[in-house]
Amino acid sequence: MAVRVVIAGCGFGGLEAAHNLKRMLKDRVEITAIDRDERFEYVPGLPGLASGRKGERDVTIPYVGLFNRIRSRFVNSEIKSIDRKGRTVITAKGEIPYDYLIVSLGSDPAYYGIKGAKENSLGFRSVADANALRDHIVEAFGSQRGVPPDSIDRAALRIVVVGGGLSGVELITELKTLADDTCKREGLPRNRCDLVLIDHGPILHPSFDQEVGEFVEQYFSKCGIRLQHGHAVTEVRKGEVLLDDGTAIRAETVVWCAGIMPSGVVCGMGGGCVNPKYGLMLNSYLQVVDDPNVFSIGDCSYSKIFEAAPILTALRATEQAEYVSANLFYEVTGRRDKMVVYEPRRFPTLISLCRGMGILEFGGFWSKGRVQWWMKRATQSIYMARFRHNLGFLEYVDELFIDLIESWYSMRMRRR
């Protein structure tokens, strides 16, 4: 009888694991994948969707087709909880039993208990959020159509992004383009709109080299994006953000990109395997510490070994999915002694900024320019083409791409 593997959450980690497992175990595995969305969402492409540069089709792929192609079942439902004793996933559409479970539920936004942050800011985690944000900005700017320049309400044309990490930086970059285009269309003076990025520490810190953050700061000031860093947000009111030095910034649009926490379902799993800050605690085979039948991938889990490459990225979730599928393969085929210890690899990180500027950071070295900006776009196209058209070989193109970057950087390191 085929072994029943349930995949809870089909983002980067879950999708990769499903494809790998099916390829390795073929008919020996019966995969049931569960996700609350009907389509896979390419999250790094959301800033482009918010600005209107990309359409929904560019950043989504319907799950039904993806799972039909690998002859697996897809259940479109909200997961309510996981019963590890009964080996069942409880969804809004019923209970789904498993022999092995892969938890890849990603993360939720973290508001750190800041008053009004959740209620009075817009989230930015999904296609629905990106569409709502674009509509909100277009409406706010549209409300000033025909108003004489001196009487324009500056708050209507002010966009505040809280959180100067990778997602906040890329989002404000795209919103700058949207703001400029909307001003042009509505006949509003561009110098009346104001984009502000707030962070309590330096931009892109601590995940990136300090120099990268400094370059982004200088570049933003050239592009007309204001940085407000060194002060923490203490409260978000409707149309107003308060900082710890008493400054109040009036803004019709406030977007929250200030951090993440493990998915609520994971935090509710209880027992000794959950750390409320980091999620499911894993051993070096990426199994949950007290349950070898449950594996986990991506933003919802943690192990001490992750500290070698601490940034939570789509690439890391994809890499972990490869280890989880291999270890599950050995587990199912009774070859536990072959299971592989997870060794996180440091991946290059690409950041795209406004006006065609991109940054590539890897192992303490970084470079900037149009080629890097283009590379960021190319990675999205390669990833989407691989799954949309089932072009397995593109996985190797991706790997080749990463290997080339690694070799180039090690050459530079040696020269220094």
Ligand SMILES: Cc1cc2nc3c(=O)[nH]c(=O)nc-3n(C[C@H](O)[C@H](O)[C@H](O)COP(=O)(O)OP(=O)(O)OC[C@H]3O[C@@H](n4cnc5c(N)ncnc54)[C@H](O)[C@@H]3O)c2cc1C
């Ligand atoms: C705006 C933004 C930009 C980013 N840019 C980059 C980037 O440029 N490069 C990069 O490498 N990383 C980037 N990241 C980070 C990257 O998206 C994550 O690290 C990655 O998605 C994690 O993969 P995952 O499989 O752990 O979770 P996800 O990809 O988040 O997948 C989780 C899945 O679980 C589903 N789910 C969650 N809860 C439930 C539930 N209760 N019931 C049913 N289904 C559920 C979700 O619908 C989702 O499909 C960005 C993140 C954001 C928010």
